[in-house]
Structures are given as structure tokens and as C-alpha cells.
Amino acid sequence: MAFWDNLWQGRASDFDSGSAGSNSIELTRRRPSVSLTKQGAATGNLRVNLSWRMRSSDIEGRSRQSSSLLRHPFKLFKPDVVQAHTQGMVNVDLDLGCMYELTDGSKGVVQPLGGFLGDLNDPPYIKLSGDDRFGSGSGETIYANLDHWEEIKRLLFFVYIYDQTPAFDRTHAHVTLYPSSGPRIEIELDEDAPQARSCAVFSVQNVKGELIVRREVKFVYGFQAELDRLYGWGLHWGRGYKTKT
Template structure:
């Protein structure tokens, strides 16, 4: 049976989409780390999901607008009035990526740009399952095969805005980790950084055989090359593009 035969609900258990745990751990500035090893989750499939949606004020505006139409039905025939900060929100395209470094010294990136989707049963043991361009409920997901944890030195998960329009302050983005055991781990990208184009969200490091997740939530104004510089990956970067769908 292939690895991905077990990634989805109803197809098996060992690398399933979660363990049904209803509670979660929030990584914050005050509590920035958690050990996957200590909670018995340093093996199997680690699922990392990015999701985002409109921020609450935009939703409240639409709710108020709907109420106004009920009281004043003739407004239905007027041109729609939309707050300026919601202009183009539907075009915001957040991408999830992962910089990896293995214990043999090999380095690289898994991301939608350049169709660098990775591999799950061979190096780098990191696989992007898809590219969500609309902020749907499923979001974007990267799978990590922790059965090869001894070959993984560190993984830096990051989020960037593909269309280069700063908009982190207009979305409610959350990255959620679903380990093979124990509660899910949530990291909110909730710090005020309206001009940032990328964010280093969290690091997974192999520290003397212990897998530790550390919150970063470090916003930058550049892209992958700037994250590379900040975390010392030492790779060469060029311009990349997504394939058309």
C-alpha cells in the first residue's frame, strides 16, 4: 500500500488525516515550543495545513449591508458599496512552503512556485499536496514523513503572498499541525505586519534525537531569499512562477 493511500480519511489509520483529538495547543510568544517526541508524535505523518479567510470587520460589514437591504429593499438596485480595504481581497493568494535541511547536508525548498512539490517516501520526505489559490476551507497542506526523522535536521515552514500585494493584515491566517498522536498544534499569523510579504511561521528541529516545534511568526518584507538569509540556509534563488490551472 502506498504512503498516500493512508493520508485521507476512510482509507486507513497509520498515516490518517488526524487522530480525532478535539483540543489543541496554541503556540504563542509565551509558549513558543512543543516536543513532538515527548507527546509520542515523532513518527508517522505530520500534516501541516494553512487556511485563511476574511478578517472579522469585513464579514461584519457584509452582515450590516444585508440587514440594510431588508429594511430598505430598494437599495438592492443601487451599485454595491464596498469598503476600500476589501478591494481585491478575493485575489489574495497565500502559499505554504517549507525550507528543508537533511542530516546529509542536502538543502532545498518545497513550494508551489516552480512546482517544487517534494517527495514523501524519499528525500526530502516532505510533500505539498496542492495549491489553494482562493482561501477555501481545505487550505494548503504539506505532509512530512516522520518515519525518516533521523534524516531530517530542520524544517522551516513559511507563508508568502504570491501576487506580491501585502495583505497579511486583511486575512486571518492560521497554520495547524496535525501530528500522528496527541493534540493538534495551532499558530496564528495575527501580528500586525501590513507591509510584509512573507512570514516564517515555525521550525521543526531535530535536537539530539528529539523533534521540537518552535513558533517563529517572523514577518519579512521580501520573499524566500530573505528567509534564507535570516535562517542561514545558503541557497541561490531565482524568479519562479506557478503553472496555470
């Protein structure tokens, strides 16, 4: 259900927060931004969660293939080609990352690749909690300590496909922001970009003392370096790998 069906009453600032977790704000092309400051949510830990699942068309396709599996039972052991919240084998690994720039001019990235996990209580005040490689229900989570928001100039949260398999068109990726108070904020990665390998999902900027969350949802065909160039971050990127587990 679209956000404006429940919450929009003609003014961008009139959000009904309700009880914790009972309502949500969906950022779309028509309604791309929200002020955490006006929501009274510019303090505490902002939790950002990435989850993804198989699209319903793929699930329906699997149902139609059930009779084929009976005739060819060894197909059952063939890995899936998209990430899903199931116990089956998968081979698409979506990662959540965050580029940061602090008011003192320092810049960097928090992401699973390279083990840049960040720190919540010291600069950059951004912390990655684990790396979900299997599409579990909990997904991947990054925390931002907004008690230090006056030291944060801008953040860019992004998603990339680690194994280099373009599959955004077949995965239903979803990013949810959980502020310390007020409604959660929902962003769907629903643009048509089947060959993209990375996506800038949303930005957080300190605009004249106000903390603004803005939907980006910009897909690129490269990786973090291309997102860097798109947003003018100016970091130096190299080839990275994950440790095997």
C-alpha cells in the same frame, strides 16, 4: 481560547492529548515550543495545513455596504481584496512552503511556486498536496514523513503572498499541525505587519535526538530569499511563476 486555559498545569511537558482531535496546543510567544518526541508523535506523517479567512471586521463592513450595493449593483462584480472561505471572487493567494535541511547536508524547498512539490517516501520526505488559490475550506497542506526524522536536521515552514499584495493585516491566516498522535498544534499569524509579504511560521529541529516544534511567526517585507537570509539557509533563489489553470 488560549491553550493554557485548558492544558497548562504549570509544567511545559504536561499536555493532555485526550482522544484524537479533541484537544489542541496553541503555540504563543509565552509558550513557543513543544516536543513531538515527548508527545510520542515523532513518527508517521505530520500534516501541516494553512487556512485563511476574512476578518470579522471586514465581514461586518460588507454588511454595512449592503445598502450601497442596492444603489450601485455593479459593485457586486468587483473582486474582493482579501482571501475568504466563500464562493466569491478573490485576488489574494497565500502559499504554504517549507525549507528543509537534511543531516547529509542537502537543502532545498517545497512550495507551489516553481512546482517544487517534494516527495514523501524519498528525500526530502516532505510533500506538498496541491495549491489552493481560492481559500477553500481545506486550505493548503504539506506532509512531513517523520518515520525518517533522524535524516532531517531542520525544517522551516513559511507562508507568502504570491500576488505581491500586502494583505496579512486583513487576512486571518492560521496554521495547524496534525501529528500522527496526540493533540493538534495551532499557530496564529496574528502579528501586526500589514506590509509584510512573507512569514516564517514555525520550525522543526532535531535537537540531540529530540524533535522540537518552535513557533517563529516572523514577518518580512520580501519573499523567500529574505527568509533564507534570516535563517541562514544558503539557497539560490530566482524569479518563479505559477502555471495558469
